[in-house]
Amino acid sequence: MQGLWLTILASALLLAQAMTATARPDSFADLADQVSDAVVNITTSTTVAARGGPAPVVPEGSPFEDFFREFNDRNSQGGQGQAPRRSQALGSGFVISEDGFIVTNNHVIEGADEILIEFFSGKELPATLVGTDPNTDIAVLKVETEEVLTFVPFGDSDIMRVGDWVMAMGNPLGQGFSVSAGIVSARNRELSGTYDDYLQTDAAINRGNSGGPLFNMNGEVIGVNTAILSPNGGSIGIGFSMASNVVTRVVDQLREFGETRRGWLGVRIQDVGEDVAEALGLENTAGALVTDVPEGPSAEAGIQQGDVILSFDGVDVEDTRGLVREVGNAEVGKAVRVLVFRDGGTQTLLVTLGRRETAEAGSEPMEKPATEEPQTADILGMSLSALSGDLREQLGLPANAEGLVLMGLDAEGPAAAKGLQIGDVITEAGQQQVRSIADFEGRIEAAKEAGRKSLLMLVRRGGDPRFVALPLN
Missing domain, CATH: 2.30.42.10 (PDZ domain)
Structure with missing residues (x-):
């Protein structure tokens, strides 16, 4: 009997060792070799206007008087002060097609006059800007070359689990083509944007990593490294990558239109708290409470203030954030069914979506009122x-x-x-x-x-x- 238990124990130990070996790779070297040709360093140049201001005041007769006079003469432009100077910045990116489309962060190339792409081989090519989306901090670039470029595919960020291994690659602090590894620390992180959906990772991400890819173990991009949480500017193991399932929709629109075209429902909303649910007679706090219905798609469809949106285009609405993402991902001009709770019951309304970017560009006139006595x-x-x-x-x-x-x-x-x-x-x-x-x-x-x-x-x-x-x- 004792021999049987020893056999079972030994088998369990071997199984545990096998599972550990499967979960934790011995090396990331093969993965790094597989994807490195598609990862790029990005250098941007920007013209910065000269700072105005008076020349240094030097007492008459000072031994430095002649020195400062010559210095000011060299750096003046017809008495207008110093000439404009060039500023450079570094970032990362990755190739997503053999004909030269490249993804990076918007903040990496924002305001740049020139964009230079350096490949793993050492080759350098100028890039042009295809389009940007500040809401998700994503930009698409294009290089022209007769070569067929190595590229990496996007993976499904929705199937990534907390604890899964990931690898980041980029240009941290100007140290190009650096690799770091870690795990997915958390999912569905929100920083400050309307469409935020970040994967949190402890893979080292530093300045210069922005715009670089976060890979799963199959060499697929499941995130774009965008931000870090740090008291000192360096990595402390809390980095954020915009989830690929958000990025791919943005990239597709930027490549096709040069801009984003998000759906617009035309309502203002807030989450349903427990006290609000009780006041409305709702059984739970799921849904998005409509606080305002300006002129637009929802007003035309009959949605009213006080309605609680429970379902959008067949997808249950958990909260306002979920509704905003579903609407933003929907096609402009699409007719969708919206289930609302109103007066103790539910109604289904058909709403033809507008375009958010067009709606945000509009404004409403205001008039001045007459005077009267208040109550x-x-x-x-x-x-x-x-x-x-x-x-x-x-x-x-x-x-x-x-x-x-x-x-x-x-x-x-x-x-x-x-x-x-x-x-x-x-x-x-x-x-x-x-x-x-x-x-x-x-x-x-x-x-x-x-x-x-x-x-x-x-x-x-x-x-x-x-x-x-x-x-x-």
């Missing part, structure tokens, strides 16, 4: 005033704006606890418009009669709307 009251820890012409002008609101302005606030009251501020404008309460103090008081009574613990209000601050569930107790 005021203290309710639920808030000093409220109905909008007057003077208040509209002070707050920069259009003449037809309606609602109640928060003029004062009880620091210990429920409104302050919810983050409301002086100057906020309450335009809806209980999903109905409020124009007067009487309207607001009526909404409070209706909510209490319905057994609600909170009152759902639509609050605007600086033109941006959001829903706030204000406790009634």
Whole structure:
């Protein structure tokens, strides 16, 4: 019996060793050889305007007087100060097609007059800019050559798991074609952009690595190295690579159109908190709450303020970030089905998507209002005033704006606890418009009669709307 247990134990140890050997490669050398010809160093040159300012003041008779006079004469241009100078910057990139398309970060080439590509072989070629997308910090370049270039394919970033091995390659601190390895430390990281979807890695990434590829073990690009988190500017093992499944959509559009063309739903939204879900009668907090519906696709389709978008084009909406990504990835002009929660039930609406870039370029005119006397009251820890012409002008609101302005606030009251501020404008309460103090008081009574613990209000601050569930107790 003891011999049987020893045999089982030995087999288990051998299996564990085999699994460890499979999970951790003995070397990354074969992978580096496989992809190195497709990774490039990027050098950019930019003309920087000379800094103006007076010449150094040197006391008359100083032994340095002649020296400074000659120095200023050499560096002046007709009395206009120093001549413009050239500034250089370094970055990384990778070839994605045999005819010379190259991917890098937008911030690597932004504002550059000249872009020079250095290949692993030592050959150098000038590059032209095809297109950029500042929202994802991606740029596409093109080099012209009669040679068939080695390139690398994109992989599927969605199947990468925390703990998977990855390898970064690039031009850190000007030390070209350097390789570092690590694991995927986290997924779905968000930094500051609307379309952020970063893989976090502990593979060493430093300045100059920007725009370089992050490879899986099959030699496929699953991320574009973009940023690091560091107190000193050097790698401390927290780097971020824009996920390939975001990058590929951007690259395809930049190659085809020279610009991005993202879908636009035409709504302002916020996440559904537990208090908002309770106030609306929702079972959970999934979805995106519509706070505003300006003129556009959603308004034409019948989507309203207070609707909760539960599904977009057949995909369940978990939160606002998920909805923004789904809409942005959708085709401009596509008719999509949008499932919304409204008045205790659901409705499906058909929305024909617009183009986000076109919508963002538009603006709305504003008019000046007339003067009138406001109504005021203290309710639920808030000093409220109905909008007057003077208040509209002070707050920069259009003449037809309606609602109640928060003029004062009880620091210990429920409104302050919810983050409301002086100057906020309450335009809806209980999903109905409020124009007067009487309207607001009526909404409070209706909510209490319905057994609600909170009152759902639509609050605007600086033109941006959001829903706030204000406790009634």
